[in-house]
Amino acid sequence: MAESRSSSTSTTSIHVTALDGLVNVNSLFTIAVFVGLSLTTPGQRSLENRSACDADISVAKKLLVFEVVSFSFFLFSSLVAQGLKLAINLLNSTDVDEAFRAHINLKALRFGMLGSAIGSVMGCLFLMLSMVNVIEIRLGMLSCGSRSTVNAVASMIVLVTSALLVYISTAVYAFLH
Template sequence: MGDKPPTKFHTSIHIAALDGIVHVNSLFTLAVFVGLAWDPSDPNNRLVEDPLCAAGNDVAADLITFHVFSFSSFLFSSLVALGLKQALRMVQTTHLHVFTLDMAHVNKTALRVGYLVSAAGSVSGCLFLMMALVDVVQIKLGTLSCGSSLSYGAIVPLMVLVPCGLSIYVCFVLHAFAC
């Protein structure tokens, strides 16, 4: 990774970071599957009191669409991270032509681009999952156009906290990219 050969310490940091991406994406993917298992058309799952505020089929269709987009993004991000991890682990060293699991010569630019691509997949997956959760709230508590305080009370923290968390994540990814 540059002019100097990588140390065991630096390579293990990269592998640990990639493991973290894969583990977090796995948790979010589980959330997506739980969301897909829920039947939005079941009237017993709704808490809407006014039938005029009940979400229509278009919101339920958006819910499924956002779940699929989210799953695709998390899977893409995990596959890129796993590919990078394999690249770090499966590089043949020049010493006695043996494989090492500790150190690898990897193009630093390619590694950085891989991290950015993987992070972009995770961020887009989070955004799609957030939009799916907005649709879940509209189906269960009523559409936003009705002005339900319950709906807004659930959606506002979601729309504030998730982008704040993603902003922090993106800052750390960009910092790691610059190092």
């Protein structure tokens, strides 16, 4: 009996810690959304110094749409994670001094954590798309073939995609086991 109680306590504590980490990462990405928005202004000239390489207003519009969608996914993910933490820490705890010992529906917890993880992944994808627009506005359009633009976009896509694959693999493994 004491062994299962100890296992429940550590497992619930791990879930709360994981949810805290997810909310913290989403907060950092949300800051990146607003930094991306602040770095661009309509009619801005690129650093390429060729007017043909300057982004038009449609790129700025796409940037704004991608930033808003990204922010929405990060907010969704954070709110789901915070809701799960609330359920664990407040609603299911019988003793205020033992907030990490909660009797919760593990299926609901797993699906909530999966939903939160999906929200973070989608937010990252839209943030990456918006960063492509920021790069095009600042360094020049990809269609111009600017070496700086191509290198920046290619390295970002490779690194972010690799990180997302690791994150998704880990989340799926945790969900299935």
